[in-house]
Amino acid sequence: MNDRQEHIKRLEGETELPGDRFLSLRTLILGSLAQGKSVLKNFSGHAECQSAVEILRSLGVEISIQNDTCVIQGRGKQGWQPPANPIEISESRNLYGILIGVLAGQSFESQLKINFLLSDPKLVSLFEKIGARIQFSQNGEGHVLIQPSTLSGGTLELAELSNHWREAFLFAGLFGKGPLTLVEPEELFNTTENIMRFFQVNIEVRTEKQEDHQDELKRRLARLQRKNSMEKIKGQRLVVIHPSAEWQGVEATLAGDTFLAHLFMLGALLAEKSKIVLKRICLNPWRLGIFQILKRMDAQVEIISRQESAGEVCGDIQVKHSHLQGRKLSGEIMTRVLEEMPLVALAVALADGKSIIRNIEKLREGQSDRLAFYIRVLRQVGVRVGELPDGMIVEGRKEINGGEIDCKDDLVMGMLMTVLGPFIHDQIVIKNSELIEIQYPGFFQLVHNLQVKR
Numbered sequence: 001m002n003d004r005q006e007h008i009k010r011l012e013g014e015t016e017l018p019g020d021r022f023l024s025l026r027t028l029i030l031g032s033l034a035q036g037k038s039v040l041k042n043f044s045g046h047a048e049c050q051s052a053v054e055i056l057r058s059l060g061v062e063i064s065i066q067n068d069t070c071v072i073q074g075r076g077k078q079g080w081q082p083p084a085n086p087i088e089i090s091e092s093r094n095l096y097g098i099l100i101g102v103l104a105g106q107s108f109e110s111q112l113k114i115n116f117l118l119s120d121p122k123l124v125s126l127f128e129k130i131g132a133r134i135q136f137s138q139n140g141e142g143h144v145l146i147q148p149s150t151l152s153g154g155t156l157e158l159a160e161l162s163n164h165w166r167e168a169f170l171f172a173g174l175f176g177k178g179p180l181t182l183v184e185p186e187e188l189f190n191t192t193e194n195i196m197r198f199f200q201v202n203i204e205v206r207t208e209k210q211e212d213h214q215d216e217l218k219r220r221l222a223r224l225q226r227k228n229s230m231e232k233i234k235g236q237r238l239v240v241i242h243p244s245a246e247w248q249g250v251e252a253t254l255a256g257d258t259f260l261a262h263l264f265m266l267g268a269l270l271a272e273k274s275k276i277v278l279k280r281i282c283l284n285p286w287r288l289g290i291f292q293i294l295k296r297m298d299a300q301v302e303i304i305s306r307q308e309s310a311g312e313v314c315g316d317i318q319v320k321h322s323h324l325q326g327r328k329l330s331g332e333i334m335t336r337v338l339e340e341m342p343l344v345a346l347a348v349a350l351a352d353g354k355s356i357i358r359n360i361e362k363l364r365e366g367q368s369d370r371l372a373f374y375i376r377v378l379r380q381v382g383v384r385v386g387e388l389p390d391g392m393i394v395e396g397r398k399e400i401n402g403g404e405i406d407c408k409d410d411l412v413m414g415m416l417m418t419v420l421g422p423f424i425h426d427q428i429v430i431k432n433s434e435l436i437e438i439q440y441p442g443f444f445q446l447v448h449n450l451q452v453k454r
Contacts, residue, residue, distance in 0.1 A: 010274040010321070011267050011419075011450045017256035018442060019068065020282040021046040022094070024254055026195045027310055028052055029098055029171070031249060032061040034074035034199065038249035042280075043070035044257065045441040048092045055099070058083045074249050077174065082108040086143070089114050097164030098171050103146045104132040105175025112144040123165060126156050130172060130180065153178025153243075163189050173241030174201065182239040189286045191312060193239060198311030199250060202242040255282035255314035259340065260440070262290040264450065266343055267419035268319040269299050270350050275320050276450060277304070283313045289336035290343055291317075297324040297351055326353030326396050334359040342413045345374050346420060349383040351396040361390035370410070377405070377413060381428075406431040411439060418447055 024044035029052070031038030043049070043065065053063050053070070060081030062073040075081075080102070089096050089112060096114060103110045104127070127134050133147040153176045158166050166184060170192050173180035196203045261281045268274040283303065294301055300322045306315040324347060334357070337344055341363060348355035363371035375392055378385045382401035386393035400420075405428065407414035414430050436443050 010271045011264065011276050012274060013450055014277040014279060015264075015446065015450060016042075016279040017260045017264075017281065017446065018042065018046075018440070019044040019254035020257045021049055021259075022191050022287075023195065023282060023310055023312060024049045024070075025052055025094060025098070026192055027198075027250075027252065027254065028056070028063075028070065028072065029102065030195060030199045030201075030247075031072040031074055032056050032059075032063075032080070033077050033102070033174070033247075034072075034249040035076050035246045036074055036249035038072040038074060039251045040070040040072070041251075041253040042068050042256070043254060046257075047439045048095055051089070051092060052095050055087055055089075055095075058085075058087065072249070076246055077105075077244075078107060080106055080108075083110060086111040086113040088112075093162070093164040094167065097167040100134065100144070100146065101168040101171030102174075104134060104149065104168075104172050105151050106146075107148050109148060110146045112146070114142065114144065123161070126158075126161075126169070129154055129156060130169075130176065132172060151176045153180045155181040155183060158182050158184040167192060170196075170239070170241065174244055176241070176243060178243060180241045182241075184237050184239065188237060189284075191284055191287070194284070194311035196311075198252070199247045201247055202244050204240040204242070205237065207237050250310070252310040253280075255309045255312055256280050258282045258284070258287045260443075260446070261317060262340060262343055263415055263419050264446075265291070265294065265299075265301060265317065265319050266347055266416070267450075269294065269301070269322045269324060269347075270420065272321050275318075278317045278319070280307075280309070280314050281317050282309075283315050286336060289333050290340050292333060293327075293329060293337065293344060294324070294347060296329070297327050297347060298322060299324060324348075324351035324396075326351045326355040326394070328356045328358075330356075330358035330391075332359075335362070338362055340412065341370070341374060342377075342410065342416050345378055345392075345394070346400075346416055348394045348396060349378055349381075349400065350398070353396055355394045355396065356391070357394070358388065358391040373410065374413075377410075380404075402427045402429075404429045404431060407435040408432050411435060415440070415443065418444070 019042040021044040025048060027040055028049065057063055061075055064071045087110065131149050131152045133149040135145040137143050151172055156169060166182065169182055193203055193205055258281060261278045264276060264278060268276045291301060300320040302318050304316050304318050306313055326348060338360060341360060360371060375385050375387050380403045383397060384395040405414050405417050407430065414433060415436055417428055417430055
């Protein structure tokens with residue numbers, strides 16, 4: 001299915017967005033391991049969460065969903081049942097990592113069937129250290145065999161591991177015979193730890209500076225070196241998962257999806273006379289990289305209320321049309337927005353002046369060079385872009401031209417172009433737009449509700 005995007009006048013009004021998919025997935029899994037019933041309102045309809053529901057049902061968990069309310073009959077930590085067939089997971093690395101961790105602590109053998117890269121030697125070694133019996137296919141793709149084992153505690157260094165792998169160890173720690181300490185970089189995605197606390201799981205998080213363990217002479221030398229080099233003190237984060245008794249089910253209304261909020265936020269900033277309020281959005285600082293970047297570009301975006309939901313802070317965000325300014329964007333924050341880079345690219349493309357984006361070279365890794373793809377798309381819609389080994393230089397302009405975007409190439413870009421109708425003068429065709437509705441049911445209705453037509 002192809003959708004042709006035409007002019008809209010502005011975005012206006014208040015809206016509540018579907019539940020955040022990261023919150024929904026983790027509360028779903030922990031609810032299935034709890035004792036008793038969990039009721040999750042505003043549960044995400046995202047394809048990843050729906051896939052998790054079907055997998056849990058195959059593991060013996062009773063789950064019912066009506067509208068956006070998910071009711072889970074928890075079976076306890078050891079209550080999952082052996083699946084009749086291998087568990088198939090397509091593209092969802094988050095779900096994959098979580099399932100590996102939980103299944104490693106179950107009393108039955110299970111097999112996962114995956115269609116992406118699975119492991120590396122360091123990962124296998126880490127699992128062996130805690131007693132997990134996991135066999136990956138030799139070429140790193142295809143199947144994973146998880147055999148029942150008695151997991152131990154200990155200390156694991158998780159530097160340079162992808163987030164979905166640290167999730168595996170967080171969940172495996174729930175089944176250990178002793179405390180499991182994860183040593184990792186100071187700033188990391190921490191939604192899972194927050195939700196575990198909400199379920200009353202015994203988990204401890206603290207931050208330590210590396211120099212805390214140095215003697216006085218070494219500390220003085222370190223201070224002198226930093227004074228001369230202006231380097232920031234590096235730290236580390238310790239997450240300790242203590243052996244947990246059974247936890248109880250919960251009731252919660254989940255916060256709105258942060259990614260969807262960023263899409264509508266950018267649309268309102270760029271469409272003249274727009275003003276919207278996005279209600280009860282998840283405000284985890286690690287997830288607000290786009291929000292912080294837009295603020296640096298002089299965006300009028302404000303958090304106007306705060307509350308707590310399922311262990312995470314959420315709140316209302318007010319967004320008004322703004323004249324964005326080009327900026328130099330680099331450093332650690334860029335590693336947090338890689339999956340939302342189309343939003344950054346379009347923001348700087350429609351800002352005043354030149355922007356330089358660096359430290360996004362990871363987009364070149366994997367099966368395709370996504371950085372090169374985003375540069376190509378911007379050029380196709382009339383934006384002047386210079387390519388760098390680790391980023392791009394973008395000359396901002398007032399509007400973009402029409403063209404074609406295929407959701408098979410990049411779903412986020414297709415969703416973004418759906419929202420950014422105000423700047424499409426020659427019209428733009430979004431090919432395979434049905435893929436958006438599969439991943440985010442109700443997305444087009446959300447856009448329609450906020451749009452004011454010319």
